[in-house]
Amino acid sequence: MSAPILLIPIALEWVLLITTLAPVALVGRFNTRPRLGLAIWFGSLLSAGLATGLALVVAIWSYFDTFVALEASLFGDSEWFMALAVSFGPWLALLLGGVSLVLVQQRLEPLVQTARQIKPAVDQAKQPLLNFMGTPVFAIDLPFAYAVAGRREIMVSSALQNVLNTDAFAAVLWHELGHVRGRHFGLKKLARLVRVLSPTMAASKALVLEVERLCEVVADDYAVRNLGNKKAPALESARAIFKDSAF
Numbered sequence: 230m231s232a233p234i235l236l237i238p239i240a241l242e243w244v245l246l247i248t249t250l251a252p253v254a255l256v257g258r259f260n261t262r263p264r265l266g267l268a269i270w271f272g273s274l275l276s277a278g279l280a281t282g283l284a285l286v287v288a289i290w291s292y293f294d295t296f297v298a299l300e301a302s303l304f305g306d307s308e309w310f311m312a313l314a315v316s317f318g319p320w321l322a323l324l325l326g327g328v329s330l331v332l333v334q335q336r337l338e339p340l341v342q343t344a345r346q347i348k349p350a351v352d353q354a355k356q357p358l359l360n361f362m363g364t365p366v367f368a369i370d371l372p373f374a375y376a377v378a379g380r381r382e383i384m385v386s387s388a389l390q391n392v393l394n395t396d397a398f399a400a401v402l403w404h405e406l407g408h409v410r411g412r413h414f415g416l417k418k419l420a421r422l423v424r425v426l427s428p429t430m431a432a433s434k435a436l437v438l439e440v441e442r443l444c445e446v447v448a449d450d451y452a453v454r455n456l457g458n459k460k461a462p463a464l465e466s467a468r469a470i471f472k473d474s475a476f
């Protein structure tokens with residue numbers, strides 16, 4: 230039986246997937262179920278370790294296959310060269326897998342670091358303002374119109390209530406609630422991750438722009454539906470105040 234060389238790229242793909250997604254998808258998710266979190270963390274790391282081991286075993290196995298094939302044929306004849314050429318495959322796959330793993334890690338590391346540094350600063354600066362349809366709204370001390378939706382919260386600038394009338398302020402909150410209910414934060418994050426991992430691909434740039442644009446359309450629809458025809462124009466008057474910054 231010859232070595233199942235195809236297992237090498239599959240195993241490496243798995244390692245790539247785990248090491249890429251775990252820091253993004255798993256960090257901070259299991260505060261209420263720490264045991265489950267630990268099990269998933271160690272389970273995925275263990276599976277990545279086993280996959281690496283499997284790839285190495287298959288590569289070494291194929292090395293011995295090559296050795297046997299080289300022994301069986303005459304030095305320098307076509308079969309000998311063929312066996313030698315085929316033997317490079319697994320090592321090439323291992324090398325490419327290793328290189329892409331390093332590249333992905335290099336791109337992700339600063340991203341994760343920045344998020345870790347920014348979050349406590351934002352958490353400290355935000356003040357609870359009100360509760361909008363079950364979603365907490367926080368104010369950040371900024372002198373201009375600003376609003377953004379997080380995973381489960383809405384943040385607005387302290388100046389926002391002063392520069393918008395009541396209807397326009399409500400329209401902005403409905404729009405942001407549309408982002409929260411539609412889980413747009415996660416979608417945008419995922420699209421940006423793809424962009425960071427494949428920065429040279431035009432498709433990934435288009436993906437980010439398109440996801441962001443579509444999220445805005447969905448949030449506007451949600452706001453208009455909940456505002457009703459009479460108050461829907463308030464959304465447009467709010468947008469005029471935001472000028473070129475989005476909300």
Ligand SMILES: [Zn+2]
Nearest residue numbers: 408445448476
């Ligand atoms: Zn928006």
